[in-house]
Structure formats: C-alpha cells, structure tokens
Amino acid sequence: MDTSKSEIRRRIARVLRQVIDPELGVNIIDLGLVYNILFDDGKVIVEYTATTPGCPMRRYLQQKVEEALEEIDSVKEYEARLIWEPVWSVEMIIPDVDFFAHPPPQIDNYSTKIINQ
Amino acid sequence: MNRKTSALVLVSLLVFAGLALLSGLFSGLVRLGWVIEGGSPVSPLIHGPLMINGFLGTLISLERSAALEKKWAYAAPVCMAIATVILLLGIIVIAQWLYLVGAILLLLILTYLYQLQKEMYHIIMAVGGACLVTGNFLYLYGLPIYNIIVWWMGFLLLIIFSERLELNRIMRPSQNVQYLFTGLVLFWLAGITLTYVDRYSGWAIASVALILQALWLFKYDIARRTIRSTAWTRYSAVCLLIGYGWLVLAGLFGLWKGLPAAGPMYDAILHMIFLGFVFSMIFAHAPVIIPSLSGKDIPYHNYFYLPLILLHSSLLIRIMGDLFWLPVIRKSGAHTNVLAILLFLGGIGFQLVRNSLKKSRQLKAAEKS
Numbered sequence: 387m388d389t390s391k392s393e394i395r396r397r398i399a400r401v402l403r404q405v406i407d408p409e410l411g412v413n414i415i416d417l418g419l420v421y422n423i424l425f426d427d428g429k430v431i432v433e434y435t436a437t438t439p440g441c442p443m444r445r446y447l448q449q450k451v452e453e454a455l456e457e458i459d460s461v462k463e464y465e466a467r468l469i470w471e472p473v474w475s476v477e478m479i480i481p482d483v484d485f486f487a488h489p490p491p492q493i494d495n496y497s498t499k500i501i502n503q
Numbered sequence: 504m505n506r507k508t509s510a511l512v513l514v515s516l517l518v519f520a521g522l523a524l525l526s527g528l529f530s531g532l533v534r535l536g537w538v539i540e541g542g543s544p545v546s547p548l549i550h551g552p553l554m555i556n557g558f559l560g561t562l563i564s565l566e567r568s569a570a571l572e573k574k575w576a577y578a579a580p581v582c583m584a585i586a587t588v589i590l591l592l593g594i595i596v597i598a599q600w601l602y603l604v605g606a607i608l609l610l611l612i613l614t615y616l617y618q619l620q621k622e623m624y625h626i627i628m629a630v631g632g633a634c635l636v637t638g639n640f641l642y643l644y645g646l647p648i649y650n651i652i653v654w655w656m657g658f659l660l661l662i663i664f665s666e667r668l669e670l671n672r673i674m675r676p677s678q679n680v681q682y683l684f685t686g687l688v689l690f691w692l693a694g695i696t697l698t699y700v701d702r703y704s705g706w707a708i709a710s711v712a713l714i715l716q717a718l719w720l721f722k723y724d725i726a727r728r729t730i731r732s733t734a735w736t737r738y739s740a741v742c743l744l745i746g747y748g749w750l751v752l753a754g755l756f757g758l759w760k761g762l763p764a765a766g767p768m769y770d771a772i773l774h775m776i777f778l779g780f781v782f783s784m785i786f787a788h789a790p791v792i793i794p795s796l797s798g799k800d801i802p803y804h805n806y807f808y809l810p811l812i813l814l815h816s817s818l819l820i821r822i823m824g825d826l827f828w829l830p831v832i833r834k835s836g837a838h839t840n841v842l843a844i845l846l847f848l849g850g851i852g853f854q855l856v857r858n859s860l861k862k863s864r865q866l867k868a869a870e871k872s
Contacts, residue, residue, distance in 0.1 A: 406736075408735045408736060408739070408790055408791050409670065409729070409736065409739055409788075409791055410670075410673065410725065410729060410736065411729055411732035411733070411736030411737075436570075437669065437670070437672075438616075438620060438622075438624075438625075438669050439570065439571070439616055439619040439620055440567055440570045440571070440613075440616040440620075440625070440628070441570055442566040442567075442569070442570055442788070442791065442792055442795055443791055443795050444569070444570045444572070444795070445569055445570075445795045445796070445798070446791065446794050446795035449794075449798055470619075473620065475672075476672050476673055476675055479673070
C-alpha cells in the first residue's frame with residue numbers, strides 16, 4: 387500500500403474515532419459504521435453507514451464525518467458517502483473494544499482494520 | 504434538495520412543532536384553570552391534539568423524513584404543521600382531516616422503512632403509525648378524547664419501543680428475548696383494543712403489559728450500561744431509566760385505578776405516561792435530534808439535570824394532588840411541569856446561541872490571524 391495513502395487513512399481513522407454516537411458514547415469506527423476509506427483521483431471518499439435507514443442521527447453523522455475530514459490538512463477534496471450495503475449488524479462492532487468504557491475509547495487506541503484495507 | 508435548503512426546511516418545520524408544544528402547554532394551563540381576560544386564545548379542549556399530533560406527530564414525522572432524505576416524505580410533517588396552524592385558528596374539522604392525512608403519510612414512511620429493512624422493530628414502528636391513524640380517524644369521527652387516547656398512547660409507546668429494540672441489538676438479546684418483547688407489544692395492543700368492550704379489564708391487561716415491557720427495558724436496555732458514561736450519553740441513560748420507572752408506576756396505577764374517562768385519576772395516569780415516560784424520552788433524544796435536524800451542536804452542561812429533576816419531582820407532586828384530590832397541590836405540580844419543560848427548552852436555546860457565538864468569535868479570530 388502507498389505509504390502516503392496509508393498515512394492519510396491512519397489520520398482519517400484517528401479523526402473519525404472522535405465522532406461519537408452520542409447515545410452510545412462510542413465512536414463510529416469502533417461501532418463498525420465506517421466501511422471504507424477510498425481514494426479516487428486525489429479525492430478521499432469515506433463510505434459509512436447508519437445502524438438503520440430510519441436512524442434519526444443520519445444527518446448528524448454526515449455532518450460530523452465531513453467536519454472530521456475538513457480537519458485534515460492533507461485532505462483537500464473529500465466525500466462522506468452513506469451506503470446501505472452491506473447492512474450494518476452488531477457483528478460489525480470491532481471485537482474486544484472496551485464498549486462501555488468511561489470515558490469513551492481513546493483516539494490513540496484505534497483498530498487497524500480500516501487502515502490496512 | 505441541497506443540504507443547506509433542507510436544513511432551513513427542517514428548522515422551519517421544527518419551529519411549527521415548537522409552536523404546537525408551546526400552545527399545547529398553554530392550553531394545558533387553561534385546562535388547569537388559568538383565566539385569561541377576554542378569553543383564552545387557545546382552547547383548553549385542544550391540549551391533547553396539540554401535544555400528540557401538533558408537537559410529537561410533526562416531530563416524529565420530521566425526523567423520519569430527514570432520516571430518509573426523500574422529498575415525498577416531508578409531506579407528512581408539512582401536513583401536520585399546517586393542521587396545527589388551522590387548529591389554532593379554530594377550524595377544527597379541517598385540522599382533524601389534515602392530522603389524519605398527516606398520520607397516513609407517516610404510516611407510509613414507516614412502511615417504506617420496513618420495505619428497506621424487514622426487521623421486527625420496523626413492524627412495531629409501523630404499528631405505532633397505524634395507532635396514530637386509528638386515533639386520528641376516531642378524532643375526526645367525533646369520539647371524545649378519553650376514547651381515543653389509548654391509540655395516541657400506542658403511537659408514542661410503539662415508536663419509542665421500536666427505537667429501543669433497534670438500538671438494543673447492541674446488547675445482543677437472544678431471538679427469544681426479542682420475541683418476548685414483541686409478544687408484550689401484542690399483549691398491550693390486545694389490552695387497549697379490549698378497552699372498547701370492557702374499559703377496566705382492557706386497561707388492566709394493558710397495564711400488566713406496560714409493567715412487563717418496562718421490566719424488559721430495564722433488563723435489556725443499554726441505558727443500564729451507558730449510565731456509566733459521561734455528558735449527554737449519561738444524561739440520556741438517566742432519562743431513559745427514569746422513564747421506564749414511570750411506565751412501571753403507570754402500570755401499577757392502572758391496575759389499581761383503571762383508566763377513568765375524566766377527573767384526577769385520568770389526569771394522573773395520562774401524565775405518568777405522557778410526561779413521565781414520553782417527555783423523559785424527549786429529554787433523552789433532544790441532544791441527538793436537534794443537532795441532526797438543525798446541524799448545530801448542543802454542548803452538554805450539568806444544568807440539564809435541573810429541568811429533569813424538576814419535571815419528575817413536580818410530576819410526583821401533581822400525582823399526589825390527583826390521588827388525594829388536593830387541587831392546589833395538583834395545580835402547583837402541573838405548573839412546575841410546564842416550567843421544567845420551558846427550562847429545558849431554554850437551556851437548549853441558550854447553549855445553541857452560546858455555541859454559535861463562540862464559533863463565530865473563533866472564526867473571526869482565525870481570519871484576523
């Protein structure tokens with residue numbers, strides 16, 4: 387994998403770990419809501435999902451993912467893309483995460499799942 | 504529709520829901536005996552329709568439409584919002600028709616959600632929508648509110664229960680445990696339907712179901728875990744658990760007193776459910792729903808425990824007033840209920856404005872540097 391892309395993925399995963407589902411107190415990476423971080427002609431595309439199509443938090447998540455991407459200097463162009471396939475299930479929650487940790491999981495403790503895609 | 508326009512539309516519709524809430528609260532105060540010189544601008548008879556349809560009907564259909572991001576779905580909250588204005592203008596029958604149409608449109612949204620994801624919680628949600636359609640049809644048909652109220656309760660309870668069932672997948676309840684909850688929902692529906700044949704027995708069945716549903720939620724809801732978290736997450740969990748406590752109390756009260764058609768016991772049981780439970784859920788979800796609809800964050804503050812404590816303690820006082828027929832106590836409890844809701848809304852508004860000002864100051868500072 388391209389080192390710079392790997393580094394950008396790492397940064398994106400790190401900032402996305404700061405996007406917390408306010409009702410669960412858990413970040414969207416650990417919840418398994420972020421499916422892919424893709425690169426398309428210099429544009430970063432984050433594919434994510436919500437727990438259900440009727441999720442009232444859908445717009446909130448979209449805004450928070452976009453705000454997180456905006457924070458990264460090396461990402462000039464981005465798209466937060468909501469997708470519904472595959473359908474999210476509890477099995478997608480990252481194993482062994484300290485789910486109900488107090489405070490919520492720390493940002494330096496992120497999974498390598500997204501980064502190594 | 505682009506996002507910016509959409510946010511404006513959403514906030515406008517949210518304003519209509521807020522209008523219904525404030526006028527509904529005012530109507531409730533008039534019911535309690537507030538005397539306005541020259542007559543009240545809001546009829547005391549429309550307290551229920553304003554709170555259930557005008558406020559919660561608009562709000563719930565708005566959040567579902569916003570979640571779906573389909574233009575046609577916005578017809579539901581728009582219909583509800585127009586109905587509220589017409590109701591406030593005193594044109595009752597047209598408002599009743601529009602509330603019925605709004606409810607049917609909401610049912611369409613909920614059915615569409617089931618089509619997208621064929622899960623039990625979406626069926627329960629759609630049945631909640633069907634309860635609103637039934638209640639609003641009977642309202643148009645001319646049945647008195649005390650004969651409709653069970654359907655309006657069904658609407659809110661089932662929508663909330665379905666959301667909890669969906670979210671509580673995280674607790675990984677077994678299939679049988681999920682079936683048990685669905686069975687309890689059916690049991691509750693059977694109870695409220697039976698109230699039309701035998702009001703006391705029907706409500707007793709519904710009360711037992713209510714207690715069991717609350718116990719299920721106590722055992723399987725993530726709130727028991729997230730209460731150990733911080734800020735809004737902890738606050739939501741506290742609201743949820745208190746709300747479930749009110750369901751148990753409402754169930755026990757219902758077994759003891761039944762569901763009268765009027766009077767203090769009717770007031771007590773209705774407000775245990777609508778204020779104790781439903782408003783707890785509203786307090787729990789406001790920090791998620793408002794940012795989602797408006798695009799503005801609400802920073803957490805411990806202040807929000809003040810309206811929460813005030814709401815529930817004053818509700819207890821109100822119920823004591825109902826139970827022992829002490830009108831002054833009942834009134835003071837009810838007035839404080841309204842104050843608690845206003846303090847909560849005021850806190851939300853204050854935090855929104857404060858946060859916006861803070862952000863614009865930061866922006867200006869960044870531009871200067």
